[in-house]
Amino acid sequence: MPRLVSHPDEVKIVTRRFGMGAANIDRYIELGGYEAAKKCLEQGPDWIINEMKASNLRGRGGAGFPTGLKWSFVPKQSAKPKYVLVNGDESEPGTCKDHLIFLHDPHSVIEGTIIAGLAIGAKLGFIYLRGEYRYLLEIMEKAVADAYAKGFLGKNIFGSDTEFQVITQSGAGAYEVGEESALMESLEGKRGVPRIKPPFPAVVGLYGGPTVINNAETIATVPHVIAMGGASYAAVGSERNGGTRLFGISGHVERPGVYELPMGYNLKKMIYEVAGGVRGGRKLKAVVPGGSSTPVLLPEEIENLGMDFDQVGKAGSMLGSGGVVVIDDHTCIVEFALRTISFYQHESCGWCIPCREGTDWLKKSLTRFHAGFGIEKDIDTIRYIAENMLGRTFCPLGDAAAMPTLGFVKKFRKEFEDHLNGKPCPFAKHTEVAVV
Amino acid sequence: MADVTFTVDGKKLTAPAGTLLIDACRKAGIEIPAFCYYPGLSLQAACRMCVVRQEKVPKLQTACTTTVAEEQVFITESAEIAQARKATIELLLGNHPLDCPVCDAGGECELQDMTFKYGAGESLYAEAKRHREEQQWSPAVFYDRPRCILCYRCIRMCGEGMDVWALGVQNRGASAVIAPNGGDTLDCEQCGMCIDVCPVGALTSGSYRYKTRPWEMNHVSTVCTHCADGCKVSLGVRQSSDGSEIVRADNRDKSGINNDFLCAKGRFGFDFVESAERLSKPLIRNTDGKLEPTTWEHALRFAAGKLKGIRDTQGGAAIGVIGSNFTTNEENYLLQKFARTVLQTNNIDHERTADYASFARALAGNPSRAAGMRETLTFPAILLIGGNPTEEHPLLAWNLRTNVRLNRARLYVANDKKIKLERQAKAVLRLPANGYAALTDYLGGSDKVIPDASFREALLAEESLLVIFGQEYRGAAIEALVKWGCTRNNVRFALLGDYANSRGASDMGLLPDLLPGYVPVSQPGAFNVEYPGMPARGGKTLPEMLQAAMSGQLDALYIVGANPFAHAAVSPAALKSTFLIAQDIFLTETAALADVVFPAASLYEKTGTATNAFGDVQLVRKAADHAGVKPDFEILVRLAGAMGVDVKSLVPFGSGVTADFGQTRGAHSGEADRHAVWLAANGLEPKLSPFDPLAVLDEIERLIPTYKLDRMNLFAGNDVPVEPGFVPVSALAGTDVVTPAHNGLFTSGTMGHYSPGLKDLQRHQTSPMLTGTAAD
Amino acid sequence: MSNETMTIFSPKLAARFDALVQKYPARRSALVPMLLYAQDEIGYLSDAVIAEVAERIGITELDVRNVATYYSMLRFKPAGKYNVQVCTNISCMLRGAYDVFERFQDELGVGHKGVTPDGLFSLEEVECIGACCWAPAIQVNYDFHDELTPESVSGILAEYRGKAKAEGTVSHA
Numbered sequence A: 001m002p003r004l005v006s007h008p009d010e011v012k013i014v015t016r017r018f019g020m021g022a023a024n025i026d027r028y029i030e031l032g033g034y035e036a037a038k039k040c041l042e043q044g045p046d047w048i049i050n051e052m053k054a055s056n057l058r059g060r061g062g063a064g065f066p067t068g069l070k071w072s073f074v075p076k077q078s079a080k081p082k083y084v085l086v087n088g089d090e091s092e093p094g095t096c097k098d099h100l101i102f103l104h105d106p107h108s109v110i111e112g113t114i115i116a117g118l119a120i121g122a123k124l125g126f127i128y129l130r131g132e133y134r135y136l137l138e139i140m141e142k143a144v145a146d147a148y149a150k151g152f153l154g155k156n157i158f159g160s161d162t163e164f165q166v167i168t169q170s171g172a173g174a175y176e177v178g179e180e181s182a183l184m185e186s187l188e189g190k191r192g193v194p195r196i197k198p199p200f201p202a203v204v205g206l207y208g209g210p211t212v213i214n215n216a217e218t219i220a221t222v223p224h225v226i227a228m229g230g231a232s233y234a235a236v237g238s239e240r241n242g243g244t245r246l247f248g249i250s251g252h253v254e255r256p257g258v259y260e261l262p263m264g265y266n267l268k269k270m271i272y273e274v275a276g277g278v279r280g281g282r283k284l285k286a287v288v289p290g291g292s293s294t295p296v297l298l299p300e301e302i303e304n305l306g307m308d309f310d311q312v313g314k315a316g317s318m319l320g321s322g323g324v325v326v327i328d329d330h331t332c333i334v335e336f337a338l339r340t341i342s343f344y345q346h347e348s349c350g351w352c353i354p355c356r357e358g359t360d361w362l363k364k365s366l367t368r369f370h371a372g373f374g375i376e377k378d379i380d381t382i383r384y385i386a387e388n389m390l391g392r393t394f395c396p397l398g399d400a401a402a403m404p405t406l407g408f409v410k411k412f413r414k415e416f417e418d419h420l421n422g423k424p425c426p427f428a429k430h431t432e433v434a435v436v
Numbered sequence B: 001m002a003d004v005t006f007t008v009d010g011k012k013l014t015a016p017a018g019t020l021l022i023d024a025c026r027k028a029g030i031e032i033p034a035f036c037y038y039p040g041l042s043l044q045a046a047c048r049m050c051v052v053r054q055e056k057v058p059k060l061q062t063a064c065t066t067t068v069a070e071e072q073v074f075i076t077e078s079a080e081i082a083q084a085r086k087a088t089i090e091l092l093l094g095n096h097p098l099d100c101p102v103c104d105a106g107g108e109c110e111l112q113d114m115t116f117k118y119g120a121g122e123s124l125y126a127e128a129k130r131h132r133e134e135q136q137w138s139p140a141v142f143y144d145r146p147r148c149i150l151c152y153r154c155i156r157m158c159g160e161g162m163d164v165w166a167l168g169v170q171n172r173g174a175s176a177v178i179a180p181n182g183g184d185t186l187d188c189e190q191c192g193m194c195i196d197v198c199p200v201g202a203l204t205s206g207s208y209r210y211k212t213r214p215w216e217m218n219h220v221s222t223v224c225t226h227c228a229d230g231c232k233v234s235l236g237v238r239q240s241s242d243g244s245e246i247v248r249a250d251n252r253d254k255s256g257i258n259n260d261f262l263c264a265k266g267r268f269g270f271d272f273v274e275s276a277e278r279l280s281k282p283l284i285r286n287t288d289g290k291l292e293p294t295t296w297e298h299a300l301r302f303a304a305g306k307l308k309g310i311r312d313t314q315g316g317a318a319i320g321v322i323g324s325n326f327t328t329n330e331e332n333y334l335l336q337k338f339a340r341t342v343l344q345t346n347n348i349d350h351e352r353t354a355d356y357a358s359f360a361r362a363l364a365g366n367p368s369r370a371a372g373m374r375e376t377l378t379f380p381a382i383l384l385i386g387g388n389p390t391e392e393h394p395l396l397a398w399n400l401r402t403n404v405r406l407n408r409a410r411l412y413v414a415n416d417k418k419i420k421l422e423r424q425a426k427a428v429l430r431l432p433a434n435g436y437a438a439l440t441d442y443l444g445g446s447d448k449v450i451p452d453a454s455f456r457e458a459l460l461a462e463e464s465l466l467v468i469f470g471q472e473y474r475g476a477a478i479e480a481l482v483k484w485g486c487t488r489n490n491v492r493f494a495l496l497g498d499y500a501n502s503r504g505a506s507d508m509g510l511l512p513d514l515l516p517g518y519v520p521v522s523q524p525g526a527f528n529v530e531y532p533g534m535p536a537r538g539g540k541t542l543p544e545m546l547q548a549a550m551s552g553q554l555d556a557l558y559i560v561g562a563n564p565f566a567h568a569a570v571s572p573a574a575l576k577s578t579f580l581i582a583q584d585i586f587l588t589e590t591a592a593l594a595d596v597v598f599p600a601a602s603l604y605e606k607t608g609t610a611t612n613a614f615g616d617v618q619l620v621r622k623a624a625d626h627a628g629v630k631p632d633f634e635i636l637v638r639l640a641g642a643m644g645v646d647v648k649s650l651v652p653f654g655s656g657v658t659a660d661f662g663q664t665r666g667a668h669s670g671e672a673d674r675h676a677v678w679l680a681a682n683g684l685e686p687k688l689s690p691f692d693p694l695a696v697l698d699e700i701e702r703l704i705p706t707y708k709l710d711r712m713n714l715f716a717g718n719d720v721p722v723e724p725g726f727v728p729v730s731a732l733a734g735t736d737v738v739t740p741a742h743n744g745l746f747t748s749g750t751m752g753h754y755s756p757g758l759k760d761l762q763r764h765q766t767s768p769m770l771t772g773t774a775a776d
Numbered sequence C: 001m002s003n004e005t006m007t008i009f010s011p012k013l014a015a016r017f018d019a020l021v022q023k024y025p026a027r028r029s030a031l032v033p034m035l036l037y038a039q040d041e042i043g044y045l046s047d048a049v050i051a052e053v054a055e056r057i058g059i060t061e062l063d064v065r066n067v068a069t070y071y072s073m074l075r076f077k078p079a080g081k082y083n084v085q086v087c088t089n090i091s092c093m094l095r096g097a098y099d100v101f102e103r104f105q106d107e108l109g110v111g112h113k114g115v116t117p118d119g120l121f122s123l124e125e126v127e128c129i130g131a132c133c134w135a136p137a138i139q140v141n142y143d144f145h146d147e148l149t150p151e152s153v154s155g156i157l158a159e160y161r162g163k164a165k166a167e168g169t170v171s172h173a
């Protein structure tokens, strides 16, 4: 069972009911659950979207797109049915926050889905969980069944004449399926290969109908936004970055865990105070601020870094999925880079040339390099390959592989050079990463 | 859609809004490289070769998915774009085996061409290459994964284009592979289209692989010799010890009526020409009753003497002639002229696979009601009655599918059996068994036999309609159907026959009662002057001739390129009083019964024209040579000569005399080709030899009013349409003697028996290993 | 397909599939979960499983294979009764996942994708399983075990051996 942590700096909005037995529907109701949905049912779509816009809630899936704006793109009239699709594929290395939401507060996801459905005029929502999350899927399934039993889902939700149904869905192991269009393909029973855009899902999505796709955390936040009022939610965060975020701090810290902190919270403080500092009193070497695809930051780059989409972007990285991976000074960056690229090589869907071939090439080069068979030219070649993948692939997975790679070679070139001439890696005990 | 104006590389271009940038550019002569884009198939945007820069857009955009709109500005060539393309190629070449020296596609490979253009000449790749053994999926198709660039053209061609869906992609990322439906075998129509669209050498052809290099072949574009659809096929021909040898057939140049299509027969069924069973010497039955080789001189003299003797003593009516569905129009024309004027008989017929005479008669006086093959690709609504084009008319089936898919044409199917094309149909009318006659009444408004009016209502709501029907209709039934259509505006017709030139055989007058152009023997008009000595009454039909021969009533029977005794168990004794001449490429069941056998050239070894089922006339070009054989045209001329005929009365050669003998030809081959076309079209090539079939083409055009050919187009290799003709008589001989061939995807009458390639495919497709039914 | 005599699935699973395909706007949406559930019961996606799933959904076997081979949890060969999946991705790696993986290799005597001779265990190195903050983590079938050290390995294996014994699974070593 994943351990819950807490810290005084936390502002508990989304995690408010964690550890309180809210997976039980009655308990959830007792804790104020489903009130937001009822309110939305009374207020109607325009009101909901306005609240969402006012909240400055930005998508928690990685790209940080304003949620209210996304919902407003869905055409009011549509010949085809509209859908809500909750992205619970959570597969970005360093990320495990949705995991806790499904475990501790499944009804918040259902309630958020209902509200999204009301906002865009959808009658059906899907909650897609990665295949590995079977026990969480079972929790979600039970929650959905309970919500049906209470009449919160079905033909006449909350006794109204509005219909809303929810279907839970299991994946079967594929990171790329987290990409929104690949997610729709997977849900339609196909290979998880992304779609050509435009058209965007808000116009042509699942089964050809307009579709809103949001991350599970985004959706779980929605009822709280409604309950607090958009403006008060916005006030918690930083400029243009409303509310809190579930930051998952992992790696070499004393107290790893998922912490709910206001947007814009200082990264250094997050590591040293909230997570208890670098484990064993070691020195900080680098931080991956938002999941494995975000470029690495050096200690000097995090001094005054507020963790929101805009500030981290300005610092040359990305807030991504909020998974902060802390790396101490006993870590081999080449090995870390190799493990990162191995992941993307394994997860590339293979559709487009630059990603399929680029990730494979990089993995092979880094494997050889880390094993001590590198030559000087390799460092430039690795950089060249990554630079030539960037911005050229069919979907952002290619970028997600290229960006961190570039970060490692640019910021740790010296460490790469130290691996040359058959010199043993100063840190790593494992010279080869098994072929996954 | 309305036209929009946009700028590409500083040039203002105009195209309908929504046109793909890549198409708009290509049309304007701006080449944008692409691996995955293939016109007419769904978009992939997977290869990233087509990247261009669009003003005000941060990332490079793929031209294959960008649609043009007003005032957009694009750059398609720049240092940045060249670098992006170069890098993509470098990435591809990383794992690529670079075995170009032994790769079939070498010299014809899009990856090679692009590497050459974007200069990824130096490899940065220092890793081990992925390896995977080559796989043989069927006798026709081999797959070499290391060469595959995963452009998905094959998958789309097989699925979207062919509606077979036998190919897929399995695994993901760098281990992704193209996979066939049978696990490691391919259960499909074996059309080989996947091989043609493969831009590299990943899919190779079982019959061609490792045979030669593309630049060592001559590429000759001619007409396929199998079914009546008349596909253009490019034959790859190489010098061989006994002349020249066809090593490949494909349609990569996309020329002709079939655009990018070719079926298994067209692609793999050419190998009968190299069969060891090919006749290469004339044969004469010796005193022991055995056929033995002889010289051409002897065989011709002997046969000519016999024919002359019989004609002079018994009269022409004692001789019968059976012509071919595979010989050219010129040969067919010459054969009937020979029969009528030299042998003085109207006993001439061919193995009819459709009743074109009745069709011509029904259309008489209704001009512009016949449809060409091209219209099957463009007509907005089509009624397909009977038949099963997927099996018997692969190009027609392809066109119908394409028309439905790309133009949203509405296909209506009326059939007494379920056919695969119903998958594309908007509506299907299931007829009672053999209920085709009732269909005409139904269309006319009767619900007696077929009580469901909705199909008719949908049809009648169409503003125009193309009606395609086949051998289910003959004689009066054709007349009734056409009559129904002619009462309505813009209804057109096509009648499906079965072999490469069966329509031509009919059009050229291989009929006992009709002269070329369906002119009745009884009212010969202009033929009166041209055909001295022609008997005034109609002759015997094919069954009547066979009957007469077997009952000793026919003194001579001359059979050209036909095998009427294929199924009849006839003993040589039954034919002992008939002098039988057979002229064929193989010692067929019929030829085996003959007294004299002339070894003939196949359609791939001669020049002339052929007319497909839809009345599209195309040029047949000589591609190969086979030692010992002669084209039927030449055999006929020599036979007539040996009978003492002035061959100039048969073949008007030596007329076009003002040729410039090529002095004005340009130095470059393209120009020379165009010049040759112009010369030929204008009759300037001197037809100095009586063996030049084109000398007869002039006469055909002169005497057959409907064969007014656009020669410039014809000689350029295009299809030119003809109308069926006019038959102002009430009764036609033998409208009941139609015997459809019902060839499938891998059968082609007698000829098919001599094609190892087709037999292999047939064996593969019926092997117990393949249990699935993916092909339908 | 409600013809139960034809099915290779248990009545419960067959019933689940019948319900599943009805649930979606398009039948095919059931494909991915169906493959996973079938694998849970049969152990892997045998040709027979693929054939039956294809038939139930109404698509070709090729189509099923195209999809099935895309997803990394789906397998085409049997795994052990308990499939041990060790995450070695970055967060786990930083906290000693390779040591844990090595210990599993030593204890089980098999490597990546190996199956023990008694068929009880199989071992796999997998990508991030969404337990980064509780690293290093593994999954045995669908059960998570987190905050591991090499020392916890033998205990985990003992737990599953005990489970197998309690269920009376015969070891066919």
Ligand SMILES: Cc1cc2nc3c(=O)[nH]c(=O)nc-3n(C[C@H](O)[C@H](O)[C@H](O)COP(=O)(O)O)c2cc1C
Pocket: A058, A059, A060, A061, A062, A063, A064, A065, A067, A087, A088, A089, A090, A091, A092, A175, A176, A177, A178, A179, A180, A181, A213, A214, A215, A216, A218, A219, A395, A396, A397, A400
């Ligand atoms: C390769 C790739 C993987 C992704 N994986 C996930 C994921 O696991 N979960 C998720 O919510 N979003 C993921 N995303 C982002 C989604 O495409 C999408 O932007 C997001 O679900 C939208 O939700 P949001 O607006 O609430 O952030 C991924 C994107 C890419 C390119």
Ligand code: SF4
Pocket: A176, A194, A347, A348, A349, A350, A351, A352, A353, A355, A356, A393, A394, A395, A396, A397, A398, A399
């Ligand atoms: S970048 Fe290309 S290969 Fe990579 S996951 Fe996206 S589409 Fe697939």
Ligand code: FES
Pocket: B033, B034, B035, B036, B037, B044, B045, B046, B047, B048, B049, B050, B051, B062, B063, B064, B065
């Ligand atoms: S042609 Fe545009 S990406 Fe391949």
